Amino acid sequence: MGARDSRADILDDDPFRNTRGQPRIHRVHQRVDDRGTLHFETNGSFGNALMQFLNQSTWEKPKHHTGRLWHFSKTEKNHLALAMAAFTLALGFMSVYGISGINEYGFSTWLVLLLLSMPVMFIAVGPAFLVHEIGHKLVAKKNGCWAEFRADPKGLQFGVIISLLLGFVFMAPGAVMVAGVVTRRQNGHIAVAGPLTNLGLFLIGIPVWGLVLGLSGAFDGVATAGRITASDYIANGSLVWQAILIHAGVFWLQANLILGLFNMLPFGPLDGLKIKDWSERAFYLVLLIFAVPVFLWFSNVWSPMGVLHTIAETISNLVR
Numbered sequence: 001m002g003a004r005d006s007r008a009d010i011l012d013d014d015p016f017r018n019t020r021g022q023p024r025i026h027r028v029h030q031r032v033d034d035r036g037t038l039h040f041e042t043n044g045s046f047g048n049a050l051m052q053f054l055n056q057s058t059w060e061k062p063k064h065h066t067g068r069l070w071h072f073s074k075t076e077k078n079h080l081a082l083a084m085a086a087f088t089l090a091l092g093f094m095s096v097y098g099i100s101g102i103n104e105y106g107f108s109t110w111l112v113l114l115l116l117s118m119p120v121m122f123i124a125v126g127p128a129f130l131v132h133e134i135g136h137k138l139v140a141k142k143n144g145c146w147a148e149f150r151a152d153p154k155g156l157q158f159g160v161i162i163s164l165l166l167g168f169v170f171m172a173p174g175a176v177m178v179a180g181v182v183t184r185r186q187n188g189h190i191a192v193a194g195p196l197t198n199l200g201l202f203l204i205g206i207p208v209w210g211l212v213l214g215l216s217g218a219f220d221g222v223a224t225a226g227r228i229t230a231s232d233y234i235a236n237g238s239l240v241w242q243a244i245l246i247h248a249g250v251f252w253l254q255a256n257l258i259l260g261l262f263n264m265l266p267f268g269p270l271d272g273l274k275i276k277d278w279s280e281r282a283f284y285l286v287l288l289i290f291a292v293p294v295f296l297w298f299s300n301v302w303s304p305m306g307v308l309h310t311i312a313e314t315i316s317n318l319v320r
Contacts, residue, residue, distance in 0.1 A: 091121035098167030145180030188278020198260035209249030210311025
């Protein structure tokens, strides 16, 4: 008996394939009606229910265009700006421990620290989210799909409220919407592009932030015995720019590691499920790339602060 060509999965699921225990990916299939019109459908009603639950059923339907690979429509730019603004605000609330930080700092200091934290989070954590989504978009377009980011207004509102009330960020800012028919391999490539961009930003951030902190002498003016927080931005009524710069570098490394690892979880709409469906070898490889340094970090074997301090100190000694 001959083996089924895997490319046939584009048109229909294999009726003889045992899918028990396998990741459930809602595929897109096509059919032709009596009038000869070609339709694309998803297999299963769960996908539609999930879309309604996430408030995605009201998102603008894709309008195909023939623009360049690096193309962002006006609508997409607005959605990206909205998501980045809400994400930055939520991270700012997290930095000052939400509304409970008012009791610790006093309202005036709390407000000042919030306003200082937001641009730091925008620079340090914003690229981890933004470039992740752009990675999905570019690879999807490279494979012939329409792809644009769409923010989830309710998800943004929920995330900002949670960060304000509880002091931590749990947010679904939105996602890149992809329209088109792709193979399982192409779908895996689109999914893995996001975490790999975070890995690239993490690796680039080590020498770049080490160089910036070393040349600026930021560590010379700040005690590094403990972790730096937003409360270190002000000391004796003066702005401590060294603490702000160090915090941005440390958060850059932390954010890309955590976001990359989180998206590799093989659940729901996260990237890990699509990658695992394409290639388990690729899935476990990328998962370990993020999981190992995060585990060693939380085990105090290494730390982003320690790495940047070592590099900055080396550079500082070389230029003296």
